[in-house]
């Protein structure tokens with residue numbers, strides 16, 4: 001179905017052939033599995049996957065699978081193709097050179113935006129996978145809340161491994177490198193999880209499972225030990241800002257407006273919120289729609305995240321994030337893990 005739709009689009013835009021590298025998310029989108037080597041070539045009438053002999057051969061209706069053997073591209077040597085579609089967002093300069101050699105008479109056209117448009121609205125099947133990925137992510141968080149008081153987890157890395165093991169043991173993979181940040185580390189939104197030991201204070205988590213290629217993205221904050229009134233106040237301010245944005249989600253509202261609502265709620269702390277409110281999500285953790293696009297609006301079956309944060313340089317940072325989707329009638333939060341202020345008994349070692 002997706003392939004047919006795309007082939008229709010190619011014909012309409014007078015693209016004779018679209019050329020994708022094996023690691024292009026579009027390949028997953030059309031075939032439904034991942035490969036380590038090969039190319040997917042789609043014409044308005046045919047789809048051929050030239051696949052590395054080291055990869056498992058998929059069975060997919062409408063897709064011919066051929067061996068990626070030396071000289072594989074010879075059959076195109078005398079092609080009359082005029083226009084080759086590429087996905088600029090996922091193509092090396094080296095591969096572009098090779099494409100130009102295979103089709104010396106053709107013009108190369110970037111089709112990344114029509115691909116993004118096609119992938120925007122998720123099918124029922126895609127949404128089911130995202131619901132599953134989000135449920136597994138939430139379950140991992142619940143398990144962590146139970147595990148932490150046992151004091152077996154000593155470092156950020158231990159916490160990340162716990163969450164990832166939980167996910168992998170249940171047939172999930174990891175959507176992106178898990179962020180676990182304690183103390184000052186949490187003031188860096190994209191902190192690289194380290195061997196820093198757990199300590200009293202905020203414990204920031206940002207992670208997600210992936211099920212059959214579809215991602216979840218969730219951030220939660222725990223508090224180890226006893227929080228001050230100020231720390232509690234900040235957490236609730238952030239949670240209220242996230243809730244205000246979540247409560248405004250409805251069909252047609254612009255993503256910019258949601259961003260604005262969260263920042264208004266944060267008041268003077270808005271200046272410590274240094275990234276966009278969220279992003280689209282699907283096969284890629286970050287995909288369309290983009291909050292930076294002033295025309296982007298909430299649309300039916302187009303999942304995205306809402307993740308305000310407050311980062312106090314040199315002190316700490318906190319971020320609460322959910323993956324959600326507008327289903328035509330209401331917004332559905334897919335990451336259902338609790339967001340109340342959770343403290344874990346913790347004494348200095």
Ligand SMILES: [Mn+2]
Nearest residue numbers: 217305307321
């Ligand atoms: Mn995110």
